[in-house]
Amino acid sequence: MKQTLKNLRVASGKRIDLSIQDGMIQQVGTLNQSDANEIHFPKDLYVSSGWIDLHTHAFPQFPPYCADPDDIGFKTGVTTVVDAGTCGADHIDSLYELSMKRKTRVLSFLNIARCGLEKTNELTDLNDISEREIEKAVQRYPSFIVGLKARMSASVVGSNNLEPLRLAKAVSYKLNKPLMVHIGSAPPLIKDILDLLDERDIITHCYNGKDNQLFTNEGKxxxxxxxxxxxxxxxxxxxxxxxxxxxxxxxxxxxxxxFDTISTDIYSNNQLNGPVFNMATTLTKCLTLGYSLASVIRAVTETPAKLIGRTDIGHLRPGAKADLTLFKVEKDTSVSLVDSHGVVRQSKGYIKPFAVYLGGQYYEL
Known part of the structure; x- marks a missing residue:
């Protein structure tokens, strides 16, 4: 069925119409043809390609870092969730099977430890890092597994320091997959982690407030x-x-x-009790930092799609999947925003998801 979505704004402020057929974008611009399936939206509604959350925990089996993909996905305005290392090679089949039963698109950064977050010190035993099992998993799911994940903080690596990262880099290079690296408490030192990374690698938790961080005490x-x-x-x-x-x-x-990308690291507990709550709250925090709406939305659409090598999502161009997030920017209402240390900032408005278009279906939130 063909549908034309009328009178929408993109983040830059420009107004567009979208023609959609069979779950794909057909035309973008000012469309004048009369269509029985035209849908007109309020003038204050924005549209972007579907939000992509590059760092989530979308596998329900490993508490506390667990959630159902739809609960943290399309129900909150996010059309694609990337599970960031909850599963390693031992459980990737289960995650893939789950993904086939959910409306939200699910992808994976495969944990380099085959056990994933079945245990939370997964890199203390180097025997759990099996290049062979990683390669077999990627061979089974070459599109589903978009990269690898290594959690490089003291509680995870134990006495192994940088060795898990060296192993991760070797296999990511061999498989031509990006590597997402979690940073936290030392050892290893953040400067030593950074020295091993290069193009296509991703540092997540880039604005953490721990001692082992990317900025000096003077903020440089x-x-x-x-x-x-x-x-x-x-x-x-x-x-x-x-x-x-x-x-x-x-x-x-x-x-x-x-930042290049905005993600939540969301799971059931920090969704319910905060400080994350949802993607819209995280986007609002970044908007409150002074970034433009266009740059914030780009960081949850175009840029993450590019980093994981997906050309079919993340943009509003003919030939793309019709993954859409429709949202409002409530400019006249201030809300209290809390970071991970309990520090509060007042927003100058907030982003509120209104609906998603996903898999050929429209879901109002």
């Missing part, structure tokens, strides 16, 4: 970060329960070190 980017950015390393927000600091993110903005 460390030299290893400056060099990593020159090599093409990307920065992902990865908010999470303990990994987003208003202070650090404000320092980064002043130092002109912007």
């Amino acid at each position: 980017p460390i030299q290893a970060l400056i060099q990593a950015r020159k090599r093409g390393v990307s920065l992902d927000v990865g908010h999470g329960s303990k990994s987003f600091s208003f202070r650090v993110s404000e320092e980064a903005a002043r130092a002109q070190i912007p």
Whole structure:
């Protein structure tokens, strides 16, 4: 069935119409033809390609880092969730089977430890990192597995320091897949982690407020970060329960070190009890930092799609999948926003999802 969505705004403020047929975008622009299936929207409604959450925990079996993909996905305005390392090779079949039963598109950054987050110190035993099992998993699901994930903090790696990252880099290079790296408490030191990363690699939790962070006590980017950015390393927000600091993110903005992608690191507990709640709240926090609406929306659509090598989502062009997020920007209402350290900022308005268009279906939220 063909549908024409009329009178929508993109993040830049430009108004467009969209023609959709069989779940694909056919035309974009000002469409004058009369269509029995025209849908007219309020003038204050925005549209973007469907929001992509690059760092989630979308596998229900491993508490506390667990959630159902639809609960953190399309029901909150997110059309694609990327599970960031909940599953390793031992459980990737189960995640894939689950994904086939959900409306939200689910993808995976495969944990380099075959056990995934079945245990939360998954990189303390190097025997759990099996290049052979990683390769077999990627061979089974070459499109579903969009990259690899390594959690490089002290509680995860134990006495292994940088060795899990070296192993991860070798296999990611061999498989031509990007590597997402979680940063947290030392060891290993953040500068040593950065020195091993290059183009296509992604640092998540980039604005965490822990001692082992990307910025000095004076709010300046460390030299290893400056060099990593020159090599093409990307920065992902990865908010999470303990990994987003208003202070650090404000320092980064002043130092002109912007995020590349905005993700939530969401799972059931920090969705229900905060401080994450949902993608819209995380986007609002980034908007409150002074970033434009266009740059915030780009960081949850076009850029994450590019990083995971998906050309069929993340943009509003003919031939793309009709994954859409429709949302409002409530400019006249201030809300209290809380970071991972309990610090509060008042927003200057907020982003509110209105509906998604996904798999040929329209879902009002």
